[in-house]
Amino acid sequence: MNTVKRPVNNHKAYHAHVYFDESTLALAKQICQQAGDIHKVKVGRFHEKLVGPHPKWSCQIAFTANVFDTLIPWLEANRQGLSIFVHGLTGDDLKDHTEYAYWLGEAEELNLAMFR
Incomplete structure (x- = not known):
């Protein structure tokens, strides 16, 4: 059974993509x-x-670790059933969209071919 990875504040910068x-x-x-x-x-x-x-x-929201701990709970409380993909920005696009990928709501399958 796949479990959805919840967002963790481990990076300096992030994107949240509201689907x-x-x-x-x-x-x-x-x-x-x-x-x-x-x-x-x-x-x-x-x-x-x-x-x-x-x-x-989608629409992208760019933010830093400084607002992570207030923004992520706010997004979770206000997403009204929409899925939101959250990922760290490290400069490694593949890792950012896999290892450092988190979800609010239902996880979706990304098309990662462009990063390989």
Whole structure:
């Protein structure tokens, strides 16, 4: 049985990718905007197509270890069923998306071919 790895504050910087689809786009925008406003984190573009290794539409939130311990519980409490992929930023893309990969909600299978 696979268990979902919960986020751990072990790195200097992170990305959180909020996954959504057409029916949850407005919710994802609300969550990301609130995260940016409340936690002063950088919110990226809303990709309404597959980008990078992500198997769903997504929006990236960039943040540091300094806000990890407040942002991650906030995202968990406010994600309203959306899956959020969290990973460390170490400079090693493959490790960042595998060994240093964590989930809030359902884990999704990433397309890692680009990193191999």
